Amino acid sequence: MTINRRLFIGTLASATAALSAPMVFGQTRPRVVVVGGGAGGATVARYMAKDSDGALDITLIEPSRTYYTCFFSNLYLGGFRTYESLGHSYGKLAAEYAINVVHDMAIGVDRDAKTVTLASGSVVPYDKLVLSPGIDFVEESVPGWSVSAQNAMPHAYKGGSQTQLLQAQIAAMPEGGTFAMVAPPNPYRCPPGPYERISMVANYLKANNPTAKILVLDPKEKFSKQGLFEEGWNKHYSGMITRIGPDMGGAVIEARPDTMEIIVDGEAEKVDVCNVIPAQRAGQIATIAGVTNDGGWAPVHADSMLSKADENIYVLGDSSAQGDMPKSGFSANSQAKVAANHIRGALTGSRVFPAKYSNTCWSLIAAEDGVKVGASYEPTPEKIASVESFISQTGEDAALRKTTYEESLGWYEGITTDMFG
Amino acid sequence: MAWGFRFLLPLTMAAGFAPAAMAEILGDPARGAEVFARDCKQCHMVGEGAKNRIGPQLNGVYGRRAASVDGFTYSKSMTRMGNDGLTWTIETLDAYLENPRALVSATRMSYRGLADLQARHDLMAYLRDYSDKPQNIPEAEPTAIRSAPELPPEILSIKGDAEYGEYLSSECSTCHQKDGSDAGIPSITNWPEEDFVAAMHAYKAKLRPHPVMQMMAGRLSAEEIAALAAFYAKIGE
Ligand SMILES: Cc1cc2nc3c(=O)[nH]c(=O)nc-3n(C[C@H](O)[C@H](O)[C@H](O)COP(=O)(O)OP(=O)(O)OC[C@H]3O[C@@H](n4cnc5c(N)ncnc54)[C@H](O)[C@@H]3O)c2cc1C
Numbered sequence: 001m002t003i004n005r006r007l008f009i010g011t012l013a014s015a016t017a018a019l020s021a022p023m024v025f026g027q028t029r030p031r032v033v034v035v036g037g038g039a040g041g042a043t044v045a046r047y048m049a050k051d052s053d054g055a056l057d058i059t060l061i062e063p064s065r066t067y068y069t070c071f072f073s074n075l076y077l078g079g080f081r082t083y084e085s086l087g088h089s090y091g092k093l094a095a096e097y098a099i100n101v102v103h104d105m106a107i108g109v110d111r112d113a114k115t116v117t118l119a120s121g122s123v124v125p126y127d128k129l130v131l132s133p134g135i136d137f138v139e140e141s142v143p144g145w146s147v148s149a150q151n152a153m154p155h156a157y158k159g160g161s162q163t164q165l166l167q168a169q170i171a172a173m174p175e176g177g178t179f180a181m182v183a184p185p186n187p188y189r190c191p192p193g194p195y196e197r198i199s200m201v202a203n204y205l206k207a208n209n210p211t212a213k214i215l216v217l218d219p220k221e222k223f224s225k226q227g228l229f230e231e232g233w234n235k236h237y238s239g240m241i242t243r244i245g246p247d248m249g250g251a252v253i254e255a256r257p258d259t260m261e262i263i264v265d266g267e268a269e270k271v272d273v274c275n276v277i278p279a280q281r282a283g284q285i286a287t288i289a290g291v292t293n294d295g296g297w298a299p300v301h302a303d304s305m306l307s308k309a310d311e312n313i314y315v316l317g318d319s320s321a322q323g324d325m326p327k328s329g330f331s332a333n334s335q336a337k338v339a340a341n342h343i344r345g346a347l348t349g350s351r352v353f354p355a356k357y358s359n360t361c362w363s364l365i366a367a368e369d370g371v372k373v374g375a376s377y378e379p380t381p382e383k384i385a386s387v388e389s390f391i392s393q394t395g396e397d398a399a400l401r402k403t404t405y406e407e408s409l410g411w412y413e414g415i416t417t418d419m420f421g
Numbered sequence: 422m423a424w425g426f427r428f429l430l431p432l433t434m435a436a437g438f439a440p441a442a443m444a445e446i447l448g449d450p451a452r453g454a455e456v457f458a459r460d461c462k463q464c465h466m467v468g469e470g471a472k473n474r475i476g477p478q479l480n481g482v483y484g485r486r487a488a489s490v491d492g493f494t495y496s497k498s499m500t501r502m503g504n505d506g507l508t509w510t511i512e513t514l515d516a517y518l519e520n521p522r523a524l525v526s527a528t529r530m531s532y533r534g535l536a537d538l539q540a541r542h543d544l545m546a547y548l549r550d551y552s553d554k555p556q557n558i559p560e561a562e563p564t565a566i567r568s569a570p571e572l573p574p575e576i577l578s579i580k581g582d583a584e585y586g587e588y589l590s591s592e593c594s595t596c597h598q599k600d601g602s603d604a605g606i607p608s609i610t611n612w613p614e615e616d617f618v619a620a621m622h623a624y625k626a627k628l629r630p631h632p633v634m635q636m637m638a639g640r641l642s643a644e645e646i647a648a649l650a651a652f653y654a655k656i657g658e
Contacts, residue, residue, distance in 0.1 A: 047591065330595060337591040353588045356640070360596075360633055376636050388639060390632035403504040407596075407633075410605030414596045 029057040030347040033116050033126040035106045035285055037062030037090060038159075039071075040132030040316030040332035042419040047340035049097040055348045059100040059124055060093065061116065067420075068159035070190065071329045072412055075364055077167055078200030079207070086159070092421035106133075109289035111310055128343050131291070131298070132316040132332065133283025134158065135189050138296065141279035142182055142255055149257035153274040156197075157189070169273045170201060176211040177272035180262055182253060183218040184277040187297075189318045189327040191224035192373070194277055196363040199229065202237040203366055215271065216243040217264060219251035224326075225363060225373055231394045232365035282319035289313065297321035302379035303355045305339040314339045323383025324375075330359045333415055355379045362408035368398070370405030453547025456540050460532070467551045476530060482509050483552040487525075498527040498607070506630040514548075515541055516628050523619035524628060526607065579644055581614070581651025589649050592637070599656060610656040617650040 034045045037060050045060045066087045075081040094101045102124075108117035109129065116124045137147065137155070145153060156166040170179060179201055183194045198216060205212040214237075223229075233241050244250040249265035255276055261268045281287075281296025291298045291309040298315040299308040300322050307313040316339060317332030325331040338355040345352035360374030375389035392404065457467070464475035471478035477490040488495040488503030495503070502525050507513060517524045518541050520534040535541050590599075593609070601610040609617070623629045624638035625646075641649070 333595055334592065337588075341588060351584065351588075353585060356589070356592055358592060358637065372633070374633055374636065376640055388636050390636060399504040400506065403501060406605040408605070410598075410603065411596050413602070413604040414594060414598055414606065417598060417600075418594050 029055060030127045031057045031059070031125060032128045032130065032343060032347070033124055034058065034060045034130040034132065035062075035116065036132040036134060036283065036317075037064070037067055037093075037101070038132060038134055038317065038332065039069075039329035039415070039419060040318075040336045041130065042067070042090075042093065043333045043336035044130050044132065044314075044316060044340045044343075045099050046093060046097055046419065046421060047337055048344060049093075049099050051340065052344050052348060052350070054098065056344070057100070058098075059102060059126075060090070061102050061104055061106050061118065061124070062090065063103060063105045064160065065089065065103055068163065069329070069412075069416065070157070070159045070163075070193070071415075073156070073159060073163045074193070074197045074200040076163060077170065077197060078203040078364065080200075080364065080367070083164055083167075086163075088416055088420045090420070096421055106285050107288070109285070109313075111289065111313070114312060126312070127347060128312050128314065129289075130314045130316060130339065130343070131283070131286050131289060131319060132336070133285045133319055135280040135282065135318045135327075136284045138279040138281050141185075142253070142276050144255040144263075145182075145257065145276045145278065149255070149276075152257035152260070153255060153276045155277055156275060157184075157193075157277050157280075166273070166275060170204060171208070173205075173209055173212055173272045175209055176213075177209070178213045178215055178270075179205070179273045180215040180217065180269070180271040180275070182255065182262070182274070182276045182278075183216055183220065183223070183250075185219045185251075185279050187327060188277070188280045190329075190361065191326050192229075192361055192363045195223055195225065195229045196365075197275070198241060199232060199237075199363070199365045202233070202240055205240070206237060212240070214241045215269070216241065217250045217253050217262065218243055218245050221246055225371060225391065227394050228371045228392055229363075229365065232369060232371075236366040236369070280318075282315075286315060286319045291315060292319075293321060295321070302382070302384045303338075304342040305335050306342070314343065323377075323380075324386040325357060325359055325377055325384050326361065328359055328361050329415060330361060330411075331357070333418060334358055357384055360411070362404065362411065364405060364408070368402040368405050370401055370408055371396075372404055372408070448542035448544070448546030448549075450543070450547040450550055452540075453543035453545070456535075456544045457547055460535065461544075464530075464532075467548065471551075479548060480551050482514070482548055483511075485509050487513075496525075496527055496529040498525050499529070501607075502630065511545065513628055514545060516623060518544065520619060522616055523623050526612075526616070526620055577618075579647040581647035581649070582644070583648065583651040583655060585645070586648035586650070586652030589641070589645055590652050593649070596633075601656075609653055612650075612653060614647075614650040614654045617653055618646055621646045621649070 032048060034041045045058055048056055049058050066089055068086045072081055073086055076083055076086060090101045093099045105119040106116050107119050114126050154162045154166045156162040181194060198214060202214055254263040261270055262274060282292050282298050286292050286298045291307045291313055293299055298319050298321060300306060300315050300320045301308060302323060305314045305316055307315050316335045318327040334357045341353055344350045357377040360372055362370055362372045364370050371392035373391040376387045377384045378387050465479050466472055466474055467479040471480050473493045477493040486503050487507040488499045518535050521528045521530050521532055596606045597609045601608040621638045624634040627635050
């Protein structure tokens with residue numbers, strides 16, 4: 001078949017051109033299917049399309065028509081962003097990048113036949129498959145809570161309507177009421193996310209319901225940017241926030257969505273809003289595809305994001321078990337570019353460059369009080385390993401914190417443009 | 422063009438050069454006064470009663486945070502660098518006077534730079550006489566500094582591989598917009614290649630203060646910086 005094509009093309013173009021890019025000129029272009037249009041999936045689809053000049057046939061499968069970012073959703077809770085400003089459409093990816101955007105849910109992967117089955121019943125064939133489905137929750141990780149209770153006790157840990165629901169519940173809290181958060185155990189998406197949320201809820205309550213209380217039940221002894229958050233909480237929200245760590249019973253709790261109670265150390269605590277962020281695992285489709293390990297995450301090769309279980313499947317973002325990178329939108333976006341370069345190389349013979357990864361996560365503690373943490377990474381044979389890192393310092397002056405916050409606005413514009421064009 | 426760029430010691434070490442041929446340069450405040458009168462005085466005042474003019478007054482400049490003189494309106498770039506923690510020391514001042522834009526990209530100081538190492542050190546010795554905090558300056562410092570060998574021309578004339586630069590730039594575009602807009606993070610498109618290279622080396626050498634950029638530039642080789650410069654120079658053309 002290759003020979004036929006070469007002969008055919010040889011009459012039109014030079015044989016060397018045909019040889020150097022044998023698949024590009026075929027009747028059917030190589031097919032890449034991307035499942036999940038979030039930080040990892042939208043970026044990988046856009047980079048493959050942008051850089052391959054139509055040589056790849058790219059399908060993006062994503063049930064939602066508008067992607068609401070989790071990043072900056074806490075700023076919405078704090079009153080610094082509108083809900084609309086978090087929404088991004090797939091219009092440009094379809095119209096300007098000629099990506100075939102299919103709004104559907106992937107429900108099956110046949111790795112031998114190399115096809116993906118959609119909820120609508122269609123079957124989509126692939127040469128390379130990219131899975132970037134984000135997270136799902138571990139059942140029963142918070143006794144008494146299940147996804148069916150998410151209206152009474154929202155997680156707001158996937159983008160979209162859950163965030164709006166949580167915001168409405170906070171706004172409806174009685175004067176002097178209690179907001180409780182059940183924080184997740186490691187590993188979970190966005191390590192500083194729950195604590196940025198606490199800061200933003202506190203910011204909202206300080207302005208609208210200043211006698212309200214915040215209770216954090218945390219199964220972890222330590223958490224990301226802890227010194228910075230605690231310094232900020234003392235400074236801005238003194239007396240409002242109580243955190244109960246594992247030593248005080250924060251790890252053994254039970255939720256009672258029907259009565260809006262949490263049982264801590266055998267005692268029932270009545271609360272007005274309860275944000276339950278359960279333990280996490282890779283998005284379900286990764287498990288269905290059979291590429292996850294016992295911990296529920298999908299191991300990948302550090303130099304390419306290729307699954308260790310299947311050489312035609314890449315796993316990006318939160319779902320992947322890659323080593324030292326935190327599960328963040330920045331990380332997913334960074335990994336997507338390495339994978340896009342690798343996939344193009346494999347399918348079109350384009351140059352493959354060495355993998356470089358990085359991450360920076362900003363958090364807002366109060367108005368114009370921004371902090372950040374970040375690191376650069378490189379692949380080793382075992383994992384993606386941290387090379388160099390930095391973190392904001394306690395005691396920084398207001399001008400630096402403001403500059404840091406302003407940078408985060410620039411980053412939000414940058415990453416969402418990088419994802420959606 | 423006048424790319425007689427002399428990198429400071431940490432810069433050249435970062436780029437992989439042995440600190441060979443180090444010389445001690447002694448600054449002479451009297452000669453520095455002449456340089457000041459010739460090159461700086463039309464914009465800056467220093468000494469008793471010095472006021473802000475086109476540029477801020479320069480009393481006590483050592484150990485002073487960049488962009489911190491009350492009542493002077495600095496450029497956005499200088500303000501940002503000051504917020505990030507840029508402080509005037511012998512190294513940072515030397516870099517700024519040699520090529521203002523290498524340290525502070527969009528500085529409003531329209532001064533093309535002072536290539537003559539000796540003249541810079543004379544000037545720094547002169548400014549030291551008006552510094553409130555000479556104790557902040559290690560003994561023998563502003564008047565004696567080791568000069569570094571120039572970056573060999575091979576490094577400065579590296580032809581950037583723009584295709585590699587495009588791949589590398591994908592890491593930058595998470596923060597820096599390719600259309601050149603600035604929503605909190607400065608634009609880096611359409612820069613002259615030599616300015617871009619100078620700015621990246623200033624982060625790599627940690628002369629510029631920003632931790633993210635120090636980390637990003639720190640792991641790029643001179644070839645990779647050239648590749649990025651070649652790519653970004655072309656964007657939007
Ligand atoms: C409150 C909060 C704050 C955060 N703040 C930050 C921050 O400041 N900075 C940062 O970098 N990160 C932040 N994050 C983390 C960031 O949102 C995630 O790490 C990132 O979105 C992961 O990208 P992903 O591609 O793995 O998954 P996602 O972005 O979640 O995308 C997954 C997509 O896959 C789709 N999908 C799932 N299953 C299927 C299926 N079977 N078929 C088709 N489609 C499917 C989903 O609809 C979804 O759109 C935050 C997260 C939270 C919760």
